[in-house]
Amino acid sequence: MENTAIVAMSSKDMTKAIIINDRVEDSFLTGYLLAQGNELRKRMQTSVVEFYFIKKNGYIRRAFGTTMPSLAKAHTVGGHPSSIKVITFFDVEKSAWRSCQIQSLLKVC
Numbered sequence: 001m002e003n004t005a006i007v008a009m010s011s012k013d014m015t016k017a018i019i020i021n022d023r024v025e026d027s028f029l030t031g032y033l034l035a036q037g038n039e040l041r042k043r044m045q046t047s048v049v050e051f052y053f054i055k056k057n058g059y060i061r062r063a064f065g066t067t068m069p070s071l072a073k074a075h076t077v078g079g080h081p082s083s084i085k086v087i088t089f090f091d092v093e094k095s096a097w098r099s100c101q102i103q104s105l106l107k108v109c
Contacts, residue, residue, distance in 0.1 A: 013038070016084055016102065023103045037087055037102045044068070048092055050109040053100040060106065063098065065089030072097075 009017065013034060021030040043049045048066045055061050066072060072090035082088035086099040 012084065019085055020103050023101075033102055033105055036105050036108055040065075040087060040105070040108045041067070043108070044089055052106040052109075054104040054106060055100075056104075061100075063089065063100075064092045065098070066092060 016037070017030055017034050020033050021027065024030060024033070040049060040051055044065055044067045046068060048064050048068070048071070050062065050064050052060060052062050067089060071092065082099065086101055087105070088097065088099040090096075091098045
């Protein structure tokens with residue numbers, strides 16, 4: 001008998017999952033990255049979070065990021081919604097906005 005899991009997802013999460021799966025072509029990894037990305041976004045709303053991701057040039061990058069209004073708002077001019085394909089964050093070490101692709105996320109500390 002096979003084990004089956006039922007997961008409830010929002011339409012936004014379904015869209016993210018499709019994008020991630022198109023890039024990594026692995027359903028388990030897609031679920032893991034989606035959960036890690038959602039956890040990172042949630043935690044950055046209230047704190048500075050250390051995490052690691054692979055840059056486009058292949059280097060592993062450690063970042064300390066946040067989206068907390070008290071830290072990031074002073075560095076926001078105008079503003080526009082970020083793409084669901086990336087995780088946008090304020091890099092507290094570089095004092096600038098940065099982003100990483102969801103499939104490049106390695107570890108959330």
